[in-house]
Amino acid sequence: MSTLAPVLRRAKSPVVFDAIRDIAPMALAVIPIGLTVGASAAASPISGLAGWLGGPLIVAGSVHIAVISLLSTGASAVVVILAALAIGARFAAYSAALSPAFAGQPTWFKLIGPYVLVDQTYAVASNRMDDSAAGFRRYLLVASAVLFAVWIVAVSTGLALGRVIPESLQLWMVMPLLFAAMSAKALVDKAAVAGLVTAAVTALALSPLPSGLGLTAGIVAGTVAGWMTRGAR
C-alpha cells in the first residue's frame, strides 16, 4: 500500500516494512467481515463468550460464521465440526503450498507460524518463500500479527455494538474486489488463466452445495486444471 510508505519508512527492517505494506489492504478488507461476524454472534442465541472465542480460536470468518449459524439452529457437534472441516479444507492446501518454506525452521515457528494461516496470509506469504529462513519467519509473523489484531478488534466491536455499519455502504464488496484484483496480478501464464477460470466456473456451478463445498471443489478443480495446462505458455 504505497500511501502508507511515509508512515512506515522508519520501520526497523525492510522485511517488517514489506509485511505491513502487503497485509495492510487485506487487514482493512477484513474489518467489515469481522464486524459482520461479531454482529451475527451478538444476534444469535449462543452465548457471547462462545461467539467471541471463535475470533481468537477459529481465526477464519467463513468457518466462524458457519459455526455460529449451525449452533443457532441446534446442529449436533459432529455436524458443526464436519462443516468446519469442509469450509477450512483449503487451509490444508495452503499448509502444503507453504511447507517448503517451513523446512528447517524451528519447531515453535512450525506451530505458531500457521496459526493465522488464512486466505490473506497465504496470498502474501506465498510470494516470500524464497526469502531466508529468518526473513520468511519475520515476514509471516508480522503479517499474521497485524491481521490477527485487526480481526480480533473487528469481531469484538461487532459483538459489542451489533450492526454498526449501514448495509447501504456495501463494504462486503471490498473482499471480492480485493481477490479480483489479486487474480489479475496472478495471471502469469496460460496455466494460471485456465486455473482461475475453471475454479471460478466450478465454484459458481456448485455454489448451491452446503457448507462451502463449492468453494473447496472450485479450488481443487482450478488447481488441477492449472496443473494439466502447465507448460503451455
Next chain:
Amino acid sequence: MREIIIVATVGLTMFALRTSFIVLAGERQMPTWLAGALDHLKPAVFGALTATMLVTHEGVGPEHLAAVAVAFALARRGLDLTLAILAGMVLVTVAGLIA
C-alpha cells in the same frame, strides 16, 4: 459450556489443518505430483474465492459484477491493489445512490 467446547474443538481442527503439512515438512519429501499441482493453487484460490463471495451474497446485481471487472482490469494494468479496490467501491456506491 457445550458451545464453548464445540468452538474450541473447531479451533483445534483449524489448527490441525493449518499445521498439517508444515509440521511434516522436512520429515519426508512431498510427492512431486503434489508439489507440481500446488504451484497452480494460487490462481485457483483467487478465482474460486471471488466467485463464491459474489454468488453467496444476497442482492448481487450487474453493478457488483461491473465493479469486479473494473478492479480486475485496473489491477491488470498495473494499478496498486488498494486503488483498484477503491475504484470498484466508488462504482458500487455511485450505482447504489442512483438506484
